Amino acid sequence: NAGVTQTPKFQVLKTGQSMTLQCAQDMNHEYMSWYRQDPGMGLRLIHYSVGAGITDQGEVPNGYNVSRSTTEDFPLRLLSAAPSQTSVYFCASSYRTQTGELFFGEGSRLTVL
């Protein structure tokens, strides 16, 4: 009963460091996405994927890369972390995009010093 699994749950980085947030789902969902949540801003879409090998940018893609080599995994990479990327990150998946509910991971809290 794993659903959407994100790791790590907490991470502290220094400015300029790189890291990858991992996201895996075991529901055979085609659609996966990454959101960031900041106080007073709601959830904003970073990148999304409608299937293996297909990714696209959301509302706030700068500073982030993604890839989708398998249906199950959708990692989010920060190439050179900046303090502005301090946030809580949520990975989500759904069977269908507009018709299905999004299943969210538990979130990853990232602090960039």
Next chain:
Amino acid sequence: AQKVTQAQTEISVVEKEDVTLDCVYETRDTTYYLFWYKQPPSGELVFLIRRNSFDEQNEISGRYSWNFQKSTSSFNFTITASQVVDSAVYFCALSEAGGGGSQGNLIFGKGTKLSVKP
């Protein structure tokens, strides 16, 4: 462009009061989906309801009810006889079903923080 507005940033009520959370949306599509999610203090996001644009029937689930009005582009959420466990941030979201590569992405409002005091 699609947009979701939750004008109420924070609401505080006393237990057993009824409370309505407002959601106003903007879209040019005729086919779209509206959602409500709950984020309790523990941080996870919990799906509450999905509504498509062709179904304007109000929905009731226990103490929760939703009022969808296309004429005013609103999808309001009412909690009857609120309880302390209802304390959370509630997000309204919109997904368009039209053509184009970004269809289906959920656009969220900024959320309403509900505090229910005993």
